[in-house]
Amino acid sequence: MFICTEKLSHTYMPGTPFAVEALRGVDLSIARGSFTVLLGPSGSGKSTLLQHFNGLLRPTAGRVLLDGQPLGYGRRELQQLRRRVGLVFQEPEAQFFSETLFDEVAFAPRNFGLEPALVEERVEQALQQVGLDDPVLKERSPFQLSAGQQRLAAIASVLAMQPQVMIFDEPTSGLDQAGQQKLFALLQRLNRVSGLTVVVVTHRLERVVPLADYFLVLDRGRLLMEGPPEEIFLRVEELRRCGLALPPVTELMNDLVAAGLPFSTTLYSLEEARREINAWRKKVAYP
Template sequence: MPIVLEKASYTYAPGTPYEAAALCDIDLQIADGEFIGIMGHTGSGKSTLLQLIAGLITPSRGKVMIDGCDINARNYNRDVLRKKLSMIFQYPEYQLFETTVEKELAFSLKHSGLPGKEVKERVRRALEAVGFSYTRVRSLSPLGLSGGEKRKVAIACALVTEPKILLLDEPVAGLDPRGRKEFLEIITRRNKAGTTIIMVSHDADVLGNYAQRILVLNQGKLLLDGPAKRVFTDIEKLEALKLGVCRPRKLARRLKECGIPFPQDIAGYDEFIAAVVEVSKKGGMSHEPDTGRHVYSR
């Protein structure tokens, strides 16, 4: 399995008054090409988990293996990991510092050893992947772009190394609806092209619509792990934990409460619409405009 965590735990500042156990005994396996969403309350360990997978911190106990290698082993070559994996931190646009967009992206390839021509080609491909025209933006200052454009440059910086694993920490926070949609479409395209996506978000709707598998962290423990629609089926458990539930799942519950035999294993809007079509075909869902009540006719 490409990403494996074996009983991985992490404690910040051990042995000091600031000691904080952030993750406890995480067992996790992630296959190539998965789109994983991570949800959980603030402080539940989501960012710590991404940092463990990215090799930015070393587990206090347990192991993190990427493609069969313990990434914290003394003889592990970190250059291999840097080529395989990119991480986008929250508000990545604040990390832009170069004088031109082209230099900003090329910086990510500084230690790649690639010839100049290949670097240029990769920069062009990454900018086009996020919807920019290479010739239009290459000489612009990244700092002079709009917030959404800066975010796209930051994504392009992560894509330019052509990683097979992309870790995203709250990537849509602060984006307007159009920016969010564009961003999520870029990520979905990368995932369809084979990149493994691991995305942290507080937005259950985003996770329900885009992630195939959801991990729920609670107080440093992996509480739920499964296909998005299975995890959201457990709506009472999520609500008891005061975690967000995606809207399509809530709508499915409302329909059931109205007496419509509507499937409850729903996470995204596409699944919701497909279920509406299916239920309508089976018996028909009629709508009484005067009462606004939905009636399922047998």
């Protein structure tokens, strides 16, 4: 397994009256090249878990392994780790600090001490990956991009490190429908075309289920479930109990099945549902 945790626990402010046990004995594994979605109600420990994958947080107990090696927390080890595992925070554009889009994306490669020609190559490639490779945009202030472009720019600045894993914490928050669609298309390309391992926290289930091959569900700091979508979404009652809903289209199809219609209970996207309904209509019209 590519990323593993063994009995990972994290307590914020341990030993004080304000201690919060955010993760409790989490054992999980994420396969190389997978598209993994992390679900859980608010406060269940999702962001805390993600920050362990690139060493921003250190376990209070247990450990995290990357490619079979336990993470080290020395300066050099952390530098290495962060080149391999890129983390995109929620609303990452809030942290822009460069004068141009180019400089923003060039920051990490320059920081590694790469030659200017190599830096430029990395920036070009990263901007191309996110679809912002426009000479005019490159010289513009990152603050003068649209909200959707800012999000893509922030992702490009992490991609410029050429990581093997990309981790996203609610990457679509604050984006409109078109922006969300673009973002999920990007995640899919990064995973399927560029071969990156993708881990994402999102509530946009109807969009992400068709892309994902693995789900992790946290509840109050514990790992409640892990598995492929068709296993996870069969456990409807457990999901509901911890405050998680199925994609609305799945709920609707399940209601239709309960009313006697011959549909599948494992449909997660509008597209699949449309296909199934159309096939059924044809059958009813021309039996």
